[in-house]
Amino acid sequence: DIQMTQTPSSMPASLGERVTISCRASQGISNYLNWYQQKPDGTIKPLIYYTSNLQSGVPSRFSGSGSGTDYSLTISSLEPEDFAMYYCQQYDSSPDTFGAGTKLELK
């Protein structure tokens, strides 16, 4: 299985701050990388698919980039509703695997 190392595991940040979450795959995954957000109530929604494609309805402050083994999710200016858990997921090779998650917390 492909291992996804997601960093950091938690991140204190302030409103308006720019933050970046990283995911490193144990082997190249050809941009087959998605990002999800999980709110404290458990609700999960997609943010970014295929490395850099913004899901419909997701604010443009979210962006994704990367290639090979290294990928990142950037939030350009944190809003109150962005404090949540974030997960990356690779689908280059079955089984799909997820990163361990990043908890974005209010500083």
Next chain:
Amino acid sequence: EVQLVESGGGLVQPGASLKLSCVASGFTFSDYWMSWVRQTPGKTMEWIGDIKYDGSYTNYAPSLKNRFTISRDNAKSTLYLQMSNVRSEDTATYYCTRVAGSPYFDYWGQGVMVTVSS
């Protein structure tokens, strides 16, 4: 509005079987692959498997393949997860997801908790 509503969870003893259901609405169920994903109490996400839109093909995480079975009833717009010989490590919240074209999971249910304990 797309909705996925899971049910069937609860407390189950080790070695028992359990069947989860997910009723879909707001879209043509038979047009989409569907998948199950679980989240452990420690927040680890694990893909369980998926099923083709017509039910003719399934794919599983190798570690679960021998104990978990995914099926669907398109007439009822319902996805199922049959779990057998459950273990304590199967304790998790189980999510039903719709698979979009890229592919990625574009809609998730609210999740159903399964606790395996004697």
